[in-house]
Amino acid sequence: MKLIGLLMLFAASFCAAQNSGDFKPATSNVLDAQYPRVDGNSHVQIRFKAPGATTVKLNFWSGPKVDMEKQADGFWTVTTPPMAPGLHYYVINVDGAEVSDPGSTAYFGGSKWASAVEVPEAGVDYYQPKDVPHGQVREVWYHSSVTGTWRDAFVYLPPDYDTAKTRYPVLYLQHGGGEDESGWIRQGKANFILDNLIASGSAKPMIVVMANGYATRAGYVVPDMTGTPFGSLEFLKVMQERMGAFEDDMTQALIPFIDKTFRTLPDREHRAMAGLSMGGMQTFQVTFNHLDLFSYIGGFSGANGIAMMRSSEKPDLKTAFNGALADPAAFQKKVHLLWIGVGTNEPERMKAALESLNASLDEGKVQHVFYESPGTDHEWQTWRRDLKDFAPRLFQSGSESGAPR
Amino acid sequence: MKLIGLLMLFAASFCAAQNSGDFKPATSNVLDAQYPRVDGNSHVQIRFKAPGATTVKLNFWSGPKVDMEKQADGFWTVTTPPMAPGLHYYVINVDGAEVSDPGSTAYFGGSKWASAVEVPEAGVDYYQPKDVPHGQVREVWYHSSVTGTWRDAFVYLPPDYDTAKTRYPVLYLQHGGGEDESGWIRQGKANFILDNLIASGSAKPMIVVMANGYATRAGYVVPDMTGTPFGSLEFLKVMQERMGAFEDDMTQALIPFIDKTFRTLPDREHRAMAGLSMGGMQTFQVTFNHLDLFSYIGGFSGANGIAMMRSSEKPDLKTAFNGALADPAAFQKKVHLLWIGVGTNEPERMKAALESLNASLDEGKVQHVFYESPGTDHEWQTWRRDLKDFAPRLFQSGSESGAPR
Numbered sequence: 001m002k003l004i005g006l007l008m009l010f011a012a013s014f015c016a017a018q019n020s021g022d023f024k025p026a027t028s029n030v031l032d033a034q035y036p037r038v039d040g041n042s043h044v045q046i047r048f049k050a051p052g053a054t055t056v057k058l059n060f061w062s063g064p065k066v067d068m069e070k071q072a073d074g075f076w077t078v079t080t081p082p083m084a085p086g087l088h089y090y091v092i093n094v095d096g097a098e099v100s101d102p103g104s105t106a107y108f109g110g111s112k113w114a115s116a117v118e119v120p121e122a123g124v125d126y127y128q129p130k131d132v133p134h135g136q137v138r139e140v141w142y143h144s145s146v147t148g149t150w151r152d153a154f155v156y157l158p159p160d161y162d163t164a165k166t167r168y169p170v171l172y173l174q175h176g177g178g179e180d181e182s183g184w185i186r187q188g189k190a191n192f193i194l195d196n197l198i199a200s201g202s203a204k205p206m207i208v209v210m211a212n213g214y215a216t217r218a219g220y221v222v223p224d225m226t227g228t229p230f231g232s233l234e235f236l237k238v239m240q241e242r243m244g245a246f247e248d249d250m251t252q253a254l255i256p257f258i259d260k261t262f263r264t265l266p267d268r269e270h271r272a273m274a275g276l277s278m279g280g281m282q283t284f285q286v287t288f289n290h291l292d293l294f295s296y297i298g299g300f301s302g303a304n305g306i307a308m309m310r311s312s313e314k315p316d317l318k319t320a321f322n323g324a325l326a327d328p329a330a331f332q333k334k335v336h337l338l339w340i341g342v343g344t345n346e347p348e349r350m351k352a353a354l355e356s357l358n359a360s361l362d363e364g365k366v367q368h369v370f371y372e373s374p375g376t377d378h379e380w381q382t383w384r385r386d387l388k389d390f391a392p393r394l395f396q397s398g399s400e401s402g403a404p405r
Numbered sequence: 406m407k408l409i410g411l412l413m414l415f416a417a418s419f420c421a422a423q424n425s426g427d428f429k430p431a432t433s434n435v436l437d438a439q440y441p442r443v444d445g446n447s448h449v450q451i452r453f454k455a456p457g458a459t460t461v462k463l464n465f466w467s468g469p470k471v472d473m474e475k476q477a478d479g480f481w482t483v484t485t486p487p488m489a490p491g492l493h494y495y496v497i498n499v500d501g502a503e504v505s506d507p508g509s510t511a512y513f514g515g516s517k518w519a520s521a522v523e524v525p526e527a528g529v530d531y532y533q534p535k536d537v538p539h540g541q542v543r544e545v546w547y548h549s550s551v552t553g554t555w556r557d558a559f560v561y562l563p564p565d566y567d568t569a570k571t572r573y574p575v576l577y578l579q580h581g582g583g584e585d586e587s588g589w590i591r592q593g594k595a596n597f598i599l600d601n602l603i604a605s606g607s608a609k610p611m612i613v614v615m616a617n618g619y620a621t622r623a624g625y626v627v628p629d630m631t632g633t634p635f636g637s638l639e640f641l642k643v644m645q646e647r648m649g650a651f652e653d654d655m656t657q658a659l660i661p662f663i664d665k666t667f668r669t670l671p672d673r674e675h676r677a678m679a680g681l682s683m684g685g686m687q688t689f690q691v692t693f694n695h696l697d698l699f700s701y702i703g704g705f706s707g708a709n710g711i712a713m714m715r716s717s718e719k720p721d722l723k724t725a726f727n728g729a730l731a732d733p734a735a736f737q738k739k740v741h742l743l744w745i746g747v748g749t750n751e752p753e754r755m756k757a758a759l760e761s762l763n764a765s766l767d768e769g770k771v772q773h774v775f776y777e778s779p780g781t782d783h784e785w786q787t788w789r790r791d792l793k794d795f796a797p798r799l800f801q802s803g804s805e806s807g808a809p810r
Contacts, residue, residue, distance in 0.1 A: 030517055031585075031619055032630055052501035054457065074501065092504075096457035096479065099497075099504035106511040106518030112435055113511030113518055117794075129546060129555040137544040139590075141534060150534040180436075185544075214436055225437055260568070 013100035026104075028087065029117035033103035036117040040081040040216040044117050048101055050094050056290035057093040061110070062345075063376040068092075084120030084345065086381025087187055088295055089114050107187050116187070125196075127384050132199035135157030137191050140261065141370060144253035146245060148218030152212070153254065154181050155262065156191050158198055158205035167263045169270035169319050171209045172250070173387075174279030181212045187380045193387050195221040209258055213279055215245040233392070239278075247286050251293060271392050274298025274339070276383045288321040291334050293353045296394050297340040300386040304357050314356040317364040328366045336397065339390050341371035350378060369393070431509075433492065433523035438508035438549055441522045449522050453506060454480050467782040473497075489750065490526030491786025492592055493518050493651070495692040510706035514594050516583040521592070530601075532594035532789050537604035538564030541704050542596050545666065551650060553623030556616070558659065558669065559586050559784050563603055563610035574611045574667045574675035574800040577655070578792075579684025581707070586617045592785045606636040607797045612667055616659055618684055620650040644683075651708050652691050656698060677799050679703025679744070681788045693726040696739050703744040703800050706755060707793040708762055719761040722769040733771045740804065744795050746776035749785035755783060774798070 019371035023037035023045055035047035046058050051074030058078050059065045068076035079181040089109050091098045100106060118336025138155045158168060173190065175183035185189040190208060197203035216222060220241065228235050257268040271294050275283040288296040304315060317325040325331050338361070342354040358370040371389050428442035440452035442547055442762035449462050456479030463483050464470045468625050473481035494514050496503045505511060543560045563573060578595065580588035589595040595613060602608035621627060625646065632805050664671040676699050680688040685707025692699040721728040743766070747759040763775040776794050781787040 030513075032516065032627060034629055034631065048502070050500060050502035052459065053499070054459075056502075057773040093457070093505070094499050094502045095455060097453070097455035097461075097499045097504070098507070099499070100507075100511075100518065102503070102505075104518075106505075106513075106773070108435075108511075111437065112507040113505065113509075131548070134546045138543070139542040141539045143536070222437060224439055226439065 021054075025118045027120075028105050028116055029103055030105055035103045036101070038117065038119055041393045042085070042119050044080045044083055044088075044119065046080075046092075046117075047075050047077045047103070048092050048094075048190050053094050055093075055095060059091050059098075061089045061091070062379050063088055063090070067091055073255050082268075082366060083117075084375055084377065084381065085119050085124070085292070086376060086379055086384070087116045087118050087262065088379060091115065096297075098354075105186075108180045108182055109176075109187070110176055121381070126388055127196075129192050129195050129325065130199075132195055135159045135161070135191055135198075137185055140257075142253060142257040144215070144249050146249040147215050147218060148251050151249070151253075152181065153212065153258075154185055154210040155258070155261070155264045156185075156194060156208035156210070158207070159195065160205060161207075161263075164205075167265045168205055168207045169272070170209060170264050171391070171394060172209045172211070172271070172273040172295075174211065174213050174273075174275030174282055176275075176277035176279055177213075181210045184208075184210045185249075186313070188384055188387065190387060193384060194391065197388065197391055204395045205266060206391070206395060207258075207262055208335075209254070211250065211254055213246055213275070213282055217245045217248070220245070223242065241283055241357045243285055246282060247289065248369060250286055251290055253365075254325065255293065268293050268295045268354065269397065270395060272296030272298070272337075274300060274390060275302065275388075276300040276386070277302040280281060280340075284321065288324045291324065293334055296337040297335060298337070298386070299341070299357075300383050300390075301346060301354070303340050303354065315360045317360055317366065320360075325361075325364060325366055328364055332367055337393050338368040339371070339393065340368065340386045341373065341374035341382070341386045341389070343378065344374040345375055345377045346382070347378060414615040424584070431522045432525075433521055434489050434508055435510055441506070441509045443522065443524055447490070447524050448767045449488055449493075449524065450482065450484045451485075451495075451497075451506065451522075452480050453497050453499075458601070460498075464496050464498060466494045466496070466501075467784050468493055470796045477730065488524045488525050489784075489786065490529070490781055491780065491781060491784055491789070492521045492523050493522045493784060496520065502651075510801070513587055514581075514583055514592070515586045515771050526786070531793055532598050532601075534597050535601055535604075537600055540564045540566070540596055540603075542590055545662075547658060547662040549620070549654050551622060551654040551658050552620050553588050554730070555794075556619065556620070556654070557586065557659075559590055559615040559661070561590075561599060561612045561613035561615070562667070563612070564600065565610060565670075566612075570668070572615030572670045573610055573612045574677070575602075575614060575663065575667075576701075576796070576799060577616070577660075577678040579616065579618050579678075579687055581680075581682035581684055585617045585619075589613075589615045593772075593789055593792065595792060598789060600798065602793070603798055609800045610798060611741030611796070612663075612669060614659070614663055617657065618651055618680070619647055620654045620686060621647060622650045622653070625650070637640060648687055651687060653693055656695055658683055660698065673698050673700045674802065675800060677703070677742075679705060679795060680707065680791075681705040681791070682707040682783065685745075687728065688745050693729045696729065700740055701742040701744075702740060703745070703791070703795045704752060704759075704762075705788050705795075706747050706759070708745050708759065718756060722765055722771070725765075730766075730771055733769055737772055742798050743771065744776070744785070744798065746775065746778065746791045746794070747779040748781035748783065750780055750781060750782045751787070 023039045026036045026038050039046040050056050056068040056076040064080050068078040070076050101115040106113035107116050135158045141150050141152050144151050198205050273283045273287050274296050281300035284303050287297045363370045373382040373385045426446045431441045431443050442450040461473040461481040469485050473483040475481050506520040512521050538754050540563045546555050546557050558684035605612050610713045678688045678692050678699050685704035689708050692702045777786040778790045
């Protein structure tokens, strides 16, 4: 055997050790797209056509950032190291232009329609469509006197909604910064998670309302934010304005609209709110300011209001949240569940913020759940798991599982 | 006044003649995106960041294809000539890579998530959300024994569906090739068109079902179509297989699911089908093969089955459509509306196909409507107008407006 043959054999065995050789189009692809592909060992292959480009890079937002290699046919390709399970946003950088991959379904994230690749989690199917009764997702439009505009929202109705004729509790479930009301369905698969939890009897049938988290009060003009750094004072000022408008829209326009339109149980005992990242901050702001409206609270990789953007110092429960937690016993009587969660692979600052809140709650003896998602980052797999843990604890009044622990 | 001042004045007046100077972000933009922009004279400005690119082009699928100019800040810009009203798909070509514009909402078209810019039509608001009762759009999942998969569909329910407790007729409304079940809502604004038509009393309250037009029978594997030319025999073979599978899925899985799930009037007298482009061809195939199921038929820039892809010769009514039109009197007794439409600015081949079908129908004395949308291309403005003309003619049995003319 000649040297070149040996080298090829070596190269082949090296590749086999890396890739399981069974690459298949990702489930997140558009119809007929052969790439991205994923193998059984969670390697991802990306292929992108850019015949005239000088450099093409693949940047996962939370994951590898790698140079792609030009092939003779004008396509650029790359195979990643093994990825964590879940849906990973990525961008292709073509000679400095950050663009989406036409092979991927577009998911609204990062304030644009972004690419993402779904890496399966072995042995897990709780977010897959299964042979169980399916709820419907409705898109509804409501006119908001707060914003002065028509706004839309996605509403999940449990499978028996049209036949049971009963009333249901409601979970308000918010997306993250740069995402929109489609996120929990398209990226999160919240409808399939609820279908499966309800079918197995783990969660009570409930309505889930997913609103757009961006709102501005009528007359307010958002300044041109081009070039404004994320987290800067200017950025936070606009965010604060928007969060206040969202709070008003939700409590003054959305909730009344939902209670008028659907067969809800329209009281605080049957109303929950949770959200991810920015949506978690909104949840803490809205619920703590309106404990007359909510009795279940969830912060997924985000909590503690806008203050969290500024500092990861341990909150002082005497003064945080307008003092709502200063008297834990009084708080506990009102709030049946206070739930916070974070992925163990999230950025240090995010973990620190959630952990310091957890520590404050522990020290203040405020009953709560602190959930850590093993091996996942600030990404949708963390939030799918959060919802799977959170939803079964809702509206179980009288039983242990719904009580805070 | 110095020469330089005069020159600036001249330049300013020149620009004013071109642009009305009131550029505003397009309504099709994502949140906060300042570009694309549209002025009062329907000029469109596009801006795209590609600091390292050598050439950047803007290609409207049905419209101008122009070079963009590099600015000092790494952005490329261009202003188009005045555009026709409506939603125009476009692609940015960056050094040979065809990509979407992050400033645009992504619409599923051309088998990818494409960019598009909405150019307003002066004096027209029939597809805008207005202060009228709004129907809901539901996303539903059904398991198809034809495809062996879970499939989803969008369903528009009229505003009074939850309160009136009556039964409704159903329009099945299909997207075009390379689009999906979201097209009629996202691009077409079908929900707002129906809301407005129903509010004014022009159209009967109806359910509109928008299914995914791509289906394959369980076990069939779609060949890798990379590089297969549109309209080639190989392309048509796969398309024919898919259209057959779609026909079976619709008649054997979807219609029974809809009639079981919603309060429909489940008979041919109260069931219509229409579609655009490929969806029009599917409409003609499905309805003519199943006149026991449908009594209203619409082909929007597409009709005449897959045969239309092969030839624009005048169809022979004696043999076309399996002979369903050979006896016009018998056909007329069954079908209350046969409607075809095309935009006057569509490609010659498309116009020729619809016009020759129109001529055949005229010669055969088959009552039908032939609608021409003035000044619009093979684009969504044509199909919005089609729906606006078509929907009021449905389910008006006993009145003139619903009768074929």
